[in-house]
Amino acid sequence: MSLKIAVIGSGAAGMTAASTARREDPGAEIVLFTEDEHIAYSPCVIPWVLEGRTGWESIVMHDPEYYRQERGIDVRTLTKVTSVDLGSCVLTAGGEDFTFDRLVLATGGQVFIPPIPGTGLPGVHVVRTINDGKAIEEGMASVDDVAIIGAGVIGLEMALAMKEAGKGVTVIEMMDQVVPRILDPDLAADLRAYLEGRGVRFVMGAPIQSVDGERSVESVTVSGERIPCGMAVFSTGVRANLELPSQMGLDIGTLGAVRVSPGMRPYRNGRLVPNVFVCGDVVQCESAVLPGPTMSQLGSSAVRQGRVAGINAAGGNAMHEGVTSPWVSVIGELQVAGTGISSSLAGWYGIEVASGVAHGLTRARYYPGGTPMTVKVLAERSTGRLVGAQMISGEDATGRINWLSAAVLEGVGAKDFLSRYENAYCPPTSMVRDVAFTAVERLVSEL
Numbered sequence: 001m002s003l004k005i006a007v008i009g010s011g012a013a014g015m016t017a018a019s020t021a022r023r024e025d026p027g028a029e030i031v032l033f034t035e036d037e038h039i040a041y042s043p044c045v046i047p048w049v050l051e052g053r054t055g056w057e058s059i060v061m062h063d064p065e066y067y068r069q070e071r072g073i074d075v076r077t078l079t080k081v082t083s084v085d086l087g088s089c090v091l092t093a094g095g096e097d098f099t100f101d102r103l104v105l106a107t108g109g110q111v112f113i114p115p116i117p118g119t120g121l122p123g124v125h126v127v128r129t130i131n132d133g134k135a136i137e138e139g140m141a142s143v144d145d146v147a148i149i150g151a152g153v154i155g156l157e158m159a160l161a162m163k164e165a166g167k168g169v170t171v172i173e174m175m176d177q178v179v180p181r182i183l184d185p186d187l188a189a190d191l192r193a194y195l196e197g198r199g200v201r202f203v204m205g206a207p208i209q210s211v212d213g214e215r216s217v218e219s220v221t222v223s224g225e226r227i228p229c230g231m232a233v234f235s236t237g238v239r240a241n242l243e244l245p246s247q248m249g250l251d252i253g254t255l256g257a258v259r260v261s262p263g264m265r266p267y268r269n270g271r272l273v274p275n276v277f278v279c280g281d282v283v284q285c286e287s288a289v290l291p292g293p294t295m296s297q298l299g300s301s302a303v304r305q306g307r308v309a310g311i312n313a314a315g316g317n318a319m320h321e322g323v324t325s326p327w328v329s330v331i332g333e334l335q336v337a338g339t340g341i342s343s344s345l346a347g348w349y350g351i352e353v354a355s356g357v358a359h360g361l362t363r364a365r366y367y368p369g370g371t372p373m374t375v376k377v378l379a380e381r382s383t384g385r386l387v388g389a390q391m392i393s394g395e396d397a398t399g400r401i402n403w404l405s406a407a408v409l410e411g412v413g414a415k416d417f418l419s420r421y422e423n424a425y426c427p428p429t430s431m432v433r434d435v436a437f438t439a440v441e442r443l444v445s446e447l
Contacts, residue, residue: 002027002028002029003025003027003028003029003101003102003314003315004028004029004031004098004099004100004101004102005018005021005025005028005029005030005031005100005101005102005103005104005313005314006031006032006033006090006098006100006102006103006104007021007030007031007032007033007103007104007106008032008033008034008081008084008090008103008104008105008106008107008244009032009033009034009104009105009106009107009108009280009282010032010034010036010039010040010075010077011106011108011280011281011302012042012280012299012302012303012306013106013108013279013280013281013302013303013305013306013309014032014034014104014106014108014279014280014306015032015039015040015306016302016303016306016307016310017104017106017277017279017306017307017309017310017313018030018032018067018071018073018104018310019071019073019310020306020307020309020310020311020314021102021104021310021311021313021314022071022072022073023310024310024311024314024315024316025314025315026072028314029074030072030073030074031073031074031076031098031100032067032073032074032075032076033076033079033080033081033090033092033098034075034076034077034078034079035078035079035080036077036078036129037077037078037130037131038060038077038129038130038131039060039062039063039064039067039075039077040060040061040062040063040067041059041060041061041130042059042299043127043128043129043130044154044299045059046127046130046132046133046136047127047154047157047158047160047161048157048161049133049137050133050136050137050140050158050161050162050165051160051161051164051165052164052165056130056133056134059130060130064076064077079092079093079094079096080092080093081093081244083244083247084103084105084244084247084248086248086249086268086273086276088100088101088103088275090103100275101275102275102276102277102313102314103275103276103277103313104276104277104278104279104306104309104310104313105244105245105248105258105266105276105277105278105279105282106278106279106280106282106302106306106309107241107243107244107245107280107282108241108280108281108282109238109239109240109241109280109281109282109297110128110238110239110241111126111127111128111234111235111236111237111238112234112236112237112238112239113126113234113236114207114208114236116208116209116210116211117210117211118210118211118212118213118217119211119234121211121213121215121216121217122215122216122217123139123143123213123216123217123230123231123232124211124217124231124232124234125139125231125232125233125234126233126234126235127154127158127233127235128238136231136233139230139231140162140165140167140231142230143167143229143230143231144167144168144230145167145168145169145170145228145229145230145231146162146167146168146169146170146229146230146231146232146233147169147170147171147172147220147227147229147231147232147233148162148169148170148171148172148233148235149172149208149220149232149233149234149235149236150171150172150173150234150235150236150237151171151172151173151175151177151178151179151180151202151204152178152179152180152235152237153179153327153329153331153336154235155171155173155233155235156171156178156179156191156195156329156331157329157330157331158233158235159171159195159200160195160198160200160331160332162233163198163199163200168201168229169199169200169201170200170201170202170203170227170229171195171200171201171202171203172203172206172208172220172222172227173202173203173204173205173206174205174206174207174208175204175205176204176205177189177192177204178191178192178195178202178204179191179336180344181342181344181345182327182338182342182345183336183338183342183390184342184343184344184355184376184390185343186357186376187336187374187376187390187391187392190374190392191331191334191336191392194331194332194334195331195332198332203222203223203225203227206222206223207222208220208221208222209221209222209223209224211232212226216230217229217230217231217232218230220232238281238297239256240256240257240258240281240282240283240284241281241282242256242257242258242282245258245266245278245282248268248276249268249269250266250267250268250273250278251266251267251268251269251270253284253293254284254293255284255293255294255295256284257281257282257283257284257295258278258282258283258284259283259284259293260278260279260283260284260285262286262319262320262321263277263308263312263317263318263319263320264277264278264279264283264305264308264309264312264320265277265278265312266278277308277309277312277313278309279302279305279306279308279309280302280305280306281297281302283305285301285305285320285322285323286321286322286323287322287323287324287341288321288322288323288324288408288409289322289324289340289341289387289388289408290341290349290351290387292349294323294325296323296325298325298327300326301323301325304320304323305320308320322409324339324340324405324408324409325339325340326338326339326401326402326405327339327401328397328398328401333371333394334392334393334394335391335392335393335394335395335396335397335398336390336391336392336397337390337391337397337398337400337401338388338389338390338391338401339388339389339390339401339404339405339408340378340386340387340388340389340405340408341353341378341387341388342378342388342390343355343378345388346378346380346387346388351380351381351382351387352380352381352382353378353379353380353381353387353388354378354379354381354443354446354447355376355377355378355379355443355446356376356377356414356439356440356441356442356443356444356445356446357374357375357376357439357442358374358375358435358436358438358439358441358442359372359373359374359435360372360373360375360431360434360435360438361373361431361435362393362394362395362396362429362430363427363428363429363430363431364427364428364430364431364432365431366427367427367428369428371393371394371395372393372394373391373392373393373394373435374391374392374393374435375389375390375391375400375435375436375438375439376389376390376391376439377389377404377414377436377439377440377443378443379413379414379443379447381447383413384413384414384415384444384447385411385412385413385414386404386407386408386411386412386413386414386417386440387408388408389401389404389405389408389436389439396429396430400434400436403421403423403436404436407421414440414443414444414447415444417440418437418440418441418444421437423436423437
């Protein structure tokens with residue numbers, strides 16, 4: 001008798017889990033339920049679609065029919081699961097029920113909108129799905145000014161996309177820097193200055209008080225100042241979607257997401273739940289940098305977790321190790337990246353860090369086309385162990401941050417990094433001694 005696997009959620013975690021389970025068990029019956037209309041796409045690309053770099057059709061990798069025909073996965077779109085009986089049954093809003101042997105829960109996250117007046121007005125948007133993006137695109141045609149609420153990486157990508165479309169853009173952030181928590185203030189100041197040079201206005205250290213208007217958005221109010229705009233886009237962070245986990249009675253961790261074991265199994269009243277696996281934005285995972293839980297709501301993390309959940313749902317025994325959460329964002333001509341913890345997160349964890357900063361070029365000085373690069377590395381002061389890195393450059397931030405992420409993951413000391421690590425060199429791709437080495441040298445001098 002074939003195994004029956006139910007998957008709830010069609011984001012990176014859910015789709016990866018379903019596809020992995022199929023590879024592990026070719027005979028399993030796999031049914032995936034999703035409220036979304038579109039599947040197999042990355043929400044991260046929405047700002048660049050709005051900027052005109054690509055189109056909506058091109059960002060959808062596969063449709064439900066592909067999964068049915070090529071992978072034997074029954075994908076049911078526009079289908080909301082209203083409850084899960086841990087005795088092994090899924091119930092949908094349409095009254096359909098599906099009995100399962102194993103369940104993968106990948107319900108993702110929801111954009112947090114602060115409880116202020118006016119958020120229900122036409123012209124208020126979030127950036128989460130293709131339909132969200134299309135609604136923004138449609139609304140852009142009739143507005144001159146846009147307020148972006150939140151100065152995280154998605155908010156800044158959206159701000160520049162709107163500016164490139166000819167809109168007046170104001171970014172509102174309750175913290176005193178852009179990309180708070182994961183970028184240090186010095187690099188954040190450089191990034192903000194770049195965007196201000198492109199015409200983006202910032203209102204910092206001031207939470208939004210209200211969205212104003214009669215029939216649609218006319219302005220937003222921040223610290224008593226009314227800022228005219230015809231559209232307000234909230235990019236104020238993502239919180240775990242706990243509707244189903246709460247209904248199932250799963251244990252919620254200290255960070256407001258489902259607590260899971262390394263095998264992606266959830267807990268209920270402190271005990272592991274059999275035959276259920278949870279992955280993606282809805283879970284809290286373990287940090288590889290410092291002991292304790294963390295959130296890693298990144299597409300790359302979702303894929304890793306979905307793979308483990310899919311293997312185990314099909315009867316395997318995979319484990320999800322701790323995360324360093326490497327990230328990268330392209331904002332105009334700049335690439336901004338980081339891994340591990342920032343100085344502010346180090347303070348939250350209660351550890352003292354030392355840092356080293358270096359400036360250089362992405363290519364050999366004599367080779368044309370190189371762009372400036374700033375690299376910052378952090379180490380735990382008491383041990384010298386690398387715990388984080390950040391950079392701003394014009395190219396190839398991804399390769400360098402992956403390299404530094406590996407060092408953080410392995411717990412390499414700063415002095416050991418200088419003696420053991422090497423960088424590939426070619427004049428069109430790097431300086432003979434990469435800027436990262438200079439940054440670590442300066443870090444060692446501070447230890």
